[in-house]
Amino acid sequence: MRGLARIEQDVLGWVDIEIDEYGPYDAICKPLAMAPCTSDVHIVWGHAYMSDAPNRVVGHEATAEVVKVGDKVKDFKHGDRxxxxxxxxxxxxxxxxxxxxxHC
Ligand SMILES: [Zn+2]
Incomplete structure (x- = not known):
């Protein structure tokens, strides 16, 4: 899978990422559309607290298609949007x- 990431300060680019493990209540989703938010802007072009991580994938507000679900997930399945x-x-x-x- 590919992710749009902060490569380094002020540099946004695509990186290949592997997701080998996920929990029983997790879902792996393929983004369909993403809404960049100010947190993403601050991570790439600002000095947000998480900016030091290399190749940090940005984007946390999106529509997506479910690709895989953990074995305890009952309400979503492969192909759901x-x-x-x-x-x-x-x-x-x-x-x-x-x-x-x-609060959780
Ligand atoms: Zn946000």
Whole structure:
């Protein structure tokens, strides 16, 4: 799979990435469209706190197609089209199940 990444300060480019492992509640998704946000801009052209990581893949708000799911995922399957929000809570926590997913 390829990812759009911060290669180095002020340089954006494509990198090949391998995703060999994913958890039982995870999904691997192929992006269909992405909305760059100010966090991405700050990572590439600014000095955001995560800017030191080389080849850091950016983009965390997108629409995508599900490619693989973990064995405990029941609500999504290969081929589903989904929205990937900026925040992906841990839905197995009590606050998330009580409707306060922003805290998880
Ligand atoms: Zn964002």
């Amino acid at each position: 989904v929205i990937v929000p900026a925040i992906t809570p841990d839905w197995l926590t009590v606050p998330a199940e009580q409707g306060f997913s922003q």
